[in-house]
Structures are given as structure tokens and as C-alpha cells.
Amino acid sequence: MSAIQETTFESTMSLIKQLDAHDLTKLLKAVIAELGKKVTGSKTTKKTGSMPKGVVPPQLMKPRAWVDFTLKHAQENGWESFTVHQSKKDKETGETNEMEIEMPASIEVEGRHIFPDSVDEKNPQGKTLIHKDAMSLSKHYWAPKMNEGAREDLYEEFLAQYEASDSESEEPVKKNKESEKEEKKRVKEEEKAAKAAEKEAEKAAKLAEKEEKAAAKEAEKAAKAAEKAKKEKKPATTPVATPVKVTKAVPQAPLKAAKAATTWSCPADGQLHRWTFKGEAMLRNSDNEVWKAASDGLGEWMGIYDPKTGKFDDSAEEPQFDE
DSSP states (O other), rough: OHHHHHHHHHHHHHHHOOOOHHHHHHHHHHHHHHHHHHSSSTTSSSOOSSOOTTTTHHHHHHHHHHHHHHHHHHHHHHHOOOEEEEEEOOTTTTEEEEEEEEEEOOOTTTTTTEEETTOOOOTTTOOOHHHHHHHHHHHHHHHHHBOOOOOOOHHHHHHHHHHTTTTGGGGBOOOHHHHHHHHHHHHHHHHHHHHHHHHHHHHHHHHHHHHHHHHHHHHHHHHHHHHHHHHOOOOOOTTTTHHHHHHTTHHHHHHHHHHHTTOOOOSSSSOOOOEEEETTEEEEEETEEEEEOOOOEEEEEEEEEEEETTETTTTSSSOOOOO
């Protein structure tokens, strides 16, 4: 079955659901009569389907006209949000699942009513309402069979301008070719975009896997290089510290010995002994009391000498000796 035949069947079934009991009975009789003709007709008669192409049964004329009116009104004035009911067959289980898709209200861009966020490179003017969408929108606005909807006033406006003729059953109703073409184009583009996205995802996954392997290989290579460098450094750094410590410790012993050898001392006999301080002759006893040496005996009192600081405490009182 071609795509055009599928769309026609879907449209016909949608219109049938809008019929009341009286019109549905009339349609059923017409279908049975047409079926009888096909069964009992001549074998040489060319089969053209249940109805001639482009011809709509009388009972479906008004529902179809209501859909066309809704489509035209929406494209000219915009539309409010509505729900699309779809049936999708599960390929694995064979079960048919009912789906509800919420379609957003239109926006106006440069005088044209389109779906929000539908402007892109492939659709620079955006996507507008098509015949298939108008079928669901017409049910949302007003469903004659259920006698309910959100826009009864719009349906009354349709009825006021709708004029049925006696030859309704013979009048062909052509589809909006432009809308049908746009629908096919949109479906084709969506399928193409889905395939392209799938290919890009596979490509990105392969690239990520390749980069991950390369990174792991580089990390392993760097670890081996670090381990090799660590092994090569060990023999070069081990013998350096030992000779430095030896050379610093060696000269300390003779320096201490030299200092010990130059320390001045005298017997504790209560007598003054000659002592040279900074090239000047002095007289010093065992209590470190010091006078300058003079040609006739004691010279100037210097104070008590502190061997640790190398200074004199001249605040100390000068000792007095008996003549």
C-alpha cells in the first residue's frame, strides 16, 4: 500500500469516527452496495478500489469540509494547543499502543503562523499546520458526533458558510496538495535527521574509545620512563654525601688544641706575673686582677679581666697592698 493510500485510509477512518449513528448507517449501506458490485461484477472490469480516486462518500462530505475549514482558518489565524491521538504497533509484541502527543499553540513570524522552534536550516520559514494536524485540531475545536469541543462558535461559523448540493456524492474533493507535499517532506527530513544523529553518535563513541586507549598507552609509557629514570639516578647520588662530612670534621680538633695551648695561667701564689694584652705589658695575678706594667712597679689599674669575654671590669675596686 502506497503512502498516499495509507493517508487516504487514515483520513477516511478519522472522518467516519465523527459521524453520528444516522450517517454511519447510510455509509454502511453504501459500502455494502459497492462491495456487492465488486463481487458480482464482470471479471474484465478494472478494479479501482471501493471509491473512485478523489471522490468522497456523501456522508463524509461535511466532516471533510470541516477539516478543510479548520486547516484554512488555522493557517490564516493561528491555532491553540491540541492533542493528537496515534496508534503505534509494537514490532516485537504485535500489540497496538495508543499514544497522545501534545501539539503546541502556533506563533506568528513575519505574518505566517508556524509551530514554535520549527525554524532551522532546512525549514527557514518554519513548519505550519498540515492536513493531518488539522484532522486532530478539528476534533479539538468541535466533534459533532460527541457534540462537544473548545470552539463551538467556529463550528457554527463553518455551518453558516457550508452549502451542500444535491450532487454532493459526485463532487470530487481534492486534497491540499501543498500540505501533503509538505508533510511528506517533513517526515523524510525527520527520518534523515534521525539516521544522521545515529551515525554521529556511533562516530563519537568510536573516537572516545580510541582516545581512551591512546591515553592509557601514554600513561603506561610515562610510568615506565619514570621508573627507568629513578633506577638510573640511584648510583649517582649515593656516594656524594660521605666525603663532605669527613672534610668538615677533620680541622676542628687542631683548632681546639691551639686555643687550649694559648690560654694564660699563673700559679696561685698571691704574686703578680707579667702578661701581654694586645701588645701591651701588663701585670696579672691568679685572680685575674690586672695593672699596667710601669718602670717603677704598678701602673694604672685596669680592673678584673674576664677570659671569656676578653674585657676588663673597671668598676671593681682596686686592691690595696701593704708597703
